[in-house]
Amino acid sequence: MSKSALPLLFSALSVVLILSGCSKSPGTTVQEPATGEPAKPAIQTEPVTVTIGANPFFLTDEELKKYVADPVKKKYPHITVVRSNDMPKGTQTVEEMVVNKNIPDILVDAPYALMKIIGLGVTQNMDDLIRKHQFDKNRLLPELIDSLKTATGLDYMVSLPFYNNAFGLFYNADLFDKFAVSYPTDKMTWEEIQKKAVQLTREEGDKKYIGLWAGDAMWGGYQLGLPYLDKEKKKAMLDTEDWRSVLALWKSLYDTQGALMPPAGTNYEQLFFDGQVAIAFGHMGTLQKLRETNPFNWNVFTYPSNNKAPGFGQRADTYNMLITQQSKNKDASFQVISVVLSDEVQLEWSRNGKMSVLKDTSIHNEFGKAITAFQNKNVAALTKAKLQVIQPFVYDYPTLPVIRINTAFNEVLHQGKDINTALREANELMEQDTKAFLK
Structure with missing residues (x-):
């Protein structure tokens, strides 16, 4: 990451x-x-x-x-x-x-x-x-x-x-204050976050503000514990209703950016640290970078819930x-x-x-308390969501399944390809890899 x-x-x-x-x-x-x-x-x-x-x-x-x-x-x-x-x-x-x-x-x-x-x-x-x-x-x-x-x-x-590497959403409290939007809280759903993202996305003078960066589409699949492959049947599993729902949700999250959406390949994390993204996907590495740089008044809340997997955050890592x-x-x-x-x-x-x-929850409740920079921050939120069991995601293929999914989503988001076509084509490419490389 x-x-x-x-x-x-x-x-x-x-x-x-x-x-x-x-x-x-x-x-x-x-x-x-x-x-x-x-x-x-x-x-x-x-x-x-x-x-x-x-x-x-x-x-x-x-x-x-x-x-x-x-x-x-x-x-x-x-x-x-x-x-x-x-x-x-x-x-x-x-x-x-x-x-x-x-x-x-x-x-x-x-x-x-x-x-x-x-x-x-x-x-x-x-x-x-x-x-x-x-x-x-x-x-x-x-x-x-x-x-x-x-x-x-x-x-x-x-x-x-x-x-364990923990995940959550980080936010720039200064932007919430600037635009008079209430802070996000723990245990919110993606739909609730989506509404805040709309309120925060705007252009003022020569500055553009993006409400939400949700990360790559693969993270939506991890949250639901979706497999990439049925190894016993040697069948790719990208062209499924669950993956379609993930890409549809992720598209709706990015659509909140409207005409302000940056081009494909944009470094959203850097935009967040530059003060141009209000809410950003993050993990332990993000937490450490915020600790070191303290670029603005920041905080964090639990990874939003998908209605298909209530209470779950990200996968174990x-x-x-x-x-x-x-x-x-x-x-x-x-x-x-x-x-x-x-x-x-x-x-x-x-x-x-x-x-x-x-x-032991008493140990998790102590998360970050020895670090001065984390005082008065909701950092324990990173430990509160339920973890999904990891699904195998690394195969000896020339192109990893996660790349197939992320590429399919980028084609939907930036090239206007419909979700069904993007997933079908990604599945076909993975099928070719499976036949050629899966022993």
Whole structure:
């Protein structure tokens, strides 16, 4: 173009006993189970270094230290976490690491890259480690877990999410004041936003003001959880009534711009930061940019609801940690992930403007509260809408399905093509790709 403190394995450290008469390897403590409880795994205490391969776009050096390395060292003094030497600046791809045979213990990536990573043979079934360490997945938002399984097509976990990119609509309060329009609020519908957009779109002197930028049409599909492909039948699914309704809605939103509509390819985000767009689609990156630049009096509200999916905002968009099958420190690596997913660390993520992946609403309510620039801002709205389970959207095609949809919409909006024709043609092109490239 973004949400019981620790796993049960570690919650009873106070009752750890060294079993008399039992042999154990050096550097290992064994936990004696209480009557009727399953035995807990041995905990290695020998010094170990866990390497993380993470592009700084997903995990900066500051974040790695604050939310990973330092809390892990506090909980497990024998574990040291470092960024992989092959990814100090985010220039080394996963493919290059595999070729160089220097694969880290933990990889950080987004759902769209999981299929490629799986194809490189570096992932593993993490369910075994989840069970071994008695990690409670039920603490996590279920749609995030479901999204990772859907994205991979697997019935087991190859990674765990550690924060989620959140979405909402941002607005320029100065323009609302200038034109005497009431501010938008949480839980509004697209139709309600559309009415405000009409009130805000106008021309004054040599200045043009656009009421609303809703983002690309693909976001309308994500909100409804629409698939691009029936993989079992190997059939494209762009020419459907649901997609027609999305393009019709999106056209109505852009039609509010009337004669002031900029040409195709316009950078609406820049227009928003330049003070020419009143309401703009945005996400965590938008929030960070507003924090850094503070170009005007701004605020944010929940992603508007589509009547076909009441209460839903955008799709899940997680950043995830996976333990590589080549790792020689799998248990220590899982302990690292378990600390990152603890209530304490997730609360710190939330307070500093990253959406927690946990269910706990008290953590989400703290979103952004540690950041001075977010005081008196409705930033917690980014965490309030329900998340759609992600549908697979990356295929080894020369043209991605999202590009097909966005192109079809642009043809409707800027070339006057009717929606039925645009979707039919997009579907036919995707069918050709499916037959040629889908194995």
